[in-house]
Amino acid sequence: MIPIRSYVSLLSRYLRRVKARMTVLAGFALGGIALQLLLPQLIGRFIDDAIGGAATDQLIPLALWFLVVALARQALAIATTWLAEDVGWRSTNELRSDLTRHVLDLDMDFHKEHTPGELIERVDGDVTALSEFFSAFVVKVVGNGLLVTGILILITFEHALVGLILSVFTLATLALMMAVQTVAIPWWKTQRASSAELMGFLGEQLSGTEDIRANGGVGFMVHTFTDILRRWLPRRVRSRLGFAMLWGTGIVHFVVGATLVMWLGTRYLGPGGLTLGGVYLIFHYTEMTRNPMDEIRSQMEVFQKAGAGIDRVTELMERRSNLDTSGTTAIPSGALSVVFDHMSFAYADDETSTVLHDIDISIAPGRVVGVLGRSGSGKSTMAKVLTRLYDPTQGRVLLGGVDPREASLHDLRRRVGMVTQDVQLFRTTVRNNLTFFDAAINDERLMSVLADLGLSNWLDSLPNGLDTMLESGAGGLSAGQAQLLAFTRIFLKNPGLVILDEASSRLDPATEAMIESAVAAVIMDRTAFVIAHHLGTVARADDIMIIENGTVIEFGERTTLQADPTSRFSRLLASGMEEVLA
Ligand code: ATP
Ligand code: MG
Numbered sequence: 059m060i061p062i063r064s065y066v067s068l069l070s071r072y073l074r075r076v077k078a079r080m081t082v083l084a085g086f087a088l089g090g091i092a093l094q095l096l097l098p099q100l101i102g103r104f105i106d107d108a109i110g111g112a113a114t115d116q117l118i119p120l121a122l123w124f125l126v127v128a129l130a131r132q133a134l135a136i137a138t139t140w141l142a143e144d145v146g147w148r149s150t151n152e153l154r155s156d157l158t159r160h161v162l163d164l165d166m167d168f169h170k171e172h173t174p175g176e177l178i179e180r181v182d183g184d185v186t187a188l189s190e191f192f193s194a195f196v197v198k199v200v201g202n203g204l205l206v207t208g209i210l211i212l213i214t215f216e217h218a219l220v221g222l223i224l225s226v227f228t229l230a231t232l233a234l235m236m237a238v239q240t241v242a243i244p245w246w247k248t249q250r251a252s253s254a255e256l257m258g259f260l261g262e263q264l265s266g267t268e269d270i271r272a273n274g275g276v277g278f279m280v281h282t283f284t285d286i287l288r289r290w291l292p293r294r295v296r297s298r299l300g301f302a303m304l305w306g307t308g309i310v311h312f313v314v315g316a317t318l319v320m321w322l323g324t325r326y327l328g329p330g331g332l333t334l335g336g337v338y339l340i341f342h343y344t345e346m347t348r349n350p351m352d353e354i355r356s357q358m359e360v361f362q363k364a365g366a367g368i369d370r371v372t373e374l375m376e377r378r379s380n381l382d383t384s385g386t387t388a389i390p391s392g393a394l395s396v397v398f399d400h401m402s403f404a405y406a407d408d409e410t411s412t413v414l415h416d417i418d419i420s421i422a423p424g425r426v427v428g429v430l431g432r433s434g435s436g437k438s439t440m441a442k443v444l445t446r447l448y449d450p451t452q453g454r455v456l457l458g459g460v461d462p463r464e465a466s467l468h469d470l471r472r473r474v475g476m477v478t479q480d481v482q483l484f485r486t487t488v489r490n491n492l493t494f495f496d497a498a499i500n501d502e503r504l505m506s507v508l509a510d511l512g513l514s515n516w517l518d519s520l521p522n523g524l525d526t527m528l529e530s531g532a533g534g535l536s537a538g539q540a541q542l543l544a545f546t547r548i549f550l551k552n553p554g555l556v557i558l559d560e561a562s563s564r565l566d567p568a569t570e571a572m573i574e575s576a577v578a579a580v581i582m583d584r585t586a587f588v589i590a591h592h593l594g595t596v597a598r599a600d601d602i603m604i605i606e607n608g609t610v611i612e613f614g615e616r617t618t619l620q621a622d623p624t625s626r627f628s629r630l631l632a633s634g635m636e637e638v639l640a
Contacts, residue, residue: 064372065364072149072192079145086138087201093131095208098342100124106335138197146193150185153192157181157374165380166447175261179254180374184367187250191364199357202350209343216336220322224340227318228347231311232354238307239358242300247366249297252290259286308355312348319344381449387465389473390458393423393585394554396444400453403443413439415609416453421601423458423554426586428599428616430630436608437589438479441557444587445476457555475548476557481540488517489524492546499550507549512575513542538569545576556580557587560595593631602627 073080104120158181161168172180206228214221263270263279270279323337332340403414413436421427431437442448443455446462454461462470483491493499501524508517516539520526528535535543548556558577565573577588578598590596602619604612604626612619612626619627 064368068153068368068372069192069196072152073145073196075152076145076148079141079148083138083141083145083197086134086141087197088204090131090134090138091201091205091208093127093134094205094346095212096127097124097131098339098346099212100127101342102335102339104335105338106333109334142193142197144193146189149192150189153188153371154181154185157185157371160375160377163379163383164377166442167380168377173258173262174265176254176258178261179257180370183253183257184250184370187367188364188371190360191367195357195360195364198353202353202357205350206347206354209347213340213343216340217322217326217332220319220326220332220340223318223322224315224344227315228351231307231351235304235307235351235355235358238300238303239361242297242303243365245293245297245300247369249290249293250366250370252286252293256286256290259283304355304358308348308352311351312345315344315347316341381446381467382463383467385462385464385466387460389460389465389469389554391473392554393583394458394473395423395456396421396555396585396587397456397459398453399456401443401450401455402452403439403448404451405439405448412451413608414443414450415607417610418453419603419610419613421585423585424583425600426581426588426598427601427603428596429587429589429603429605430596430627431605435605437605438559439608440605441476441478441559441587441589444555444557445474446470472551473553474555474557475551475553477541477544477548477559479559480537481544483528483535483540483543485529486527487524488520488526488528488543491528491543492524493550494547496550504546504550507546511542511545511549511579512572513546516542516572536565536569538565538573541573542569542576545573545580549580553584555585555587557589559589560591593634604630 100120100123104117104124107117107120161177161181210221210225210228213224259282263283270276319341323332323340326332327334327337398417398419401414401417402412404412417440429437429440439448443450444457446467449463454463457465457470457474489501489504492504504524505514505517508514517523558580574594577595580586581588581598588595588599596602596616599616602612602614602616603610614625614627616627619625620631622628
């Protein structure tokens with residue numbers, strides 16, 4: 059049941075990067091074992107010499123040696139722990155960043171299935187559970203295995219029969235531990251899955267707290283939370299029981315072992331058998347197996363936790379994006395032509411849920427297309443297909459003559475810019491929010507872009523200019539300001555196609571005017587889709603596209619449509635968009 063192969067492959071992949079440290083760590087661990095084995099030998103000799111009537115002068119060097127070795131052992135123990143932590147964090151951080159990168163590359167379907175909270179639990183929680191596995195598993199299991207073997211061999215040197223009996227006993231304890239562990243692993247897995255669910259729920263609810271409170275959803279959410287907790291608790295209890303059982307076997311080992319040694323010791327003490335120092339030595343050694351057995355046991359815990367974690371990590375790593383991102387075709391520079399070639403799209407696989415139906419339209423480079431349609435008609439969906447958050451279900455899209463599925467994703471993201479209905483801001487400075495952490499964009503460039511967009515006044519109104527901190531979400535800014543910020547983002551990357559998904563809420567006239575002039579600047583010399591909720595916005599469009607229930611019911615030049623009294627567009631203009639569409 060234990061996926062040994064994925065354990066090994068994951069371990070070797072990430073430990074290879076910290077090879078030198080691992081080697082030093084192994085050296086320290088081996089040194090520690092040797093010193094641990096040496097210590098009781100010194101005491102045993104001390105006892106036998108003392109009983110044999112050795113002079114104090116002979117005993118003192120032994121005692122001093124004991125002190126030196128004991129201190130050295132502690133020093134090595136500290137160094138080993140430190141190094142093990144270091145190796146653990148280094149390797150798991152690599153794993154964390156690989157996972158994060160992977161998750162960010164996955165398609166939108168994946169992100170719809172998994173809440174941010176759940177992903178955090180998987181990228182961080184599961185990996186943290188792995189960190190001890192990475193840092194110490196090999197060193198501790200191999201090290202402690204060697205230590206126990208060494209102890210048993212040395213006991214056998216003292217007395218062959220006692221050595222044999224204690225070896226059998228030790229093996230039996232280990233077998234018992236293995237058995238308990240097999241029972242406990244599935245308990246652990248269900249508990250981790252439960253935790254992820256809990257975190258996912260919490261993450262989602264906390265980020266949606268404004269809406270939940272405003273809509274009176276608190277009661278329901280608390281109720282759901284209680285439900286999840288109620289499911290979580292028994293699993294948690296059972297998984298702790300698994301630990302307790304493992305822990306118990308360690309105690310049993312100690313009690314039975316000590317009894318066994320006392321009995322064997324009294325039996326074989328005397329001439330031809332064991333010396334008093336020898337009995338002490340065996341007792342001490344048996345007592346000493348307790349620690350490594352305990353370590354091996356606790357590594358089994360680590361191993362079980364890792365089992366669940368590794369399963370989930372490899373599962374996540376093996377999840378492939380629905381979007382094939384291996385394309386390399388370059389997208390031409392300058393304004394991009396846009397062709398919908400009998401393109402249909404559905405979010406789900408079944409036919410009935412098709413959101414966009416057989417769209418077949420060509421748009422020349424540099425045209426500004428005003429897109430109109432009722433709420434839910436599929437406007438934003440069209441934008442998502444154009445930016446390749448999704449691929450068409452049927453037919454295709456061509457941008458500058460290139461199918462986005464064959465284009466390099468990096469190129470595509472650079473050449474197509476979108477401002478969505480609700481702009482996501484990050485909890486950092488205005489500067490970083492504008493440049494998306496691209497340090498290559500200097501302040502001068504930023505200022506001149508802001509000036510081009512008519513945003514200099516806005517910048518001046520900020521308390522700390524570009525260094526003003528923003529809240530995450532859209533906390534610090536109004537919807538209009540957030541959109542202005544997003545325009546600047548687009549302007550900085552100079553795309554050949556821009557898609558502006560206008561916020562459906564009304565803005566105040568001052569912001570509206572700023573947006574107007576910013577839009578004018580952004581769509582200049584570019585192909586543009588302006589998804590409009592207000593008729594004023596489409597005044598500058600070259601073409602008009604009206605979508606109803608996912609079908610383009612009208613498409614043509616704005617002036618032509620305007621002049622034709624039978625067109626939908628002119629009827630819209632006559633009666634006002636709000637009446638006809640909304
Ligand atoms: P609005 O004017 O309100 O912004 P819209 O025209 O942009 O509306 P879309 O967001 O494109 O509308 O939605 C079109 C249809 O697709 C709707 O019926 C919606 O329920 C559905 N839809 C949108 N996003 C998803 C999604 N992520 N998964 C499944 N269905 C979706
Ligand atoms: Mg929309």
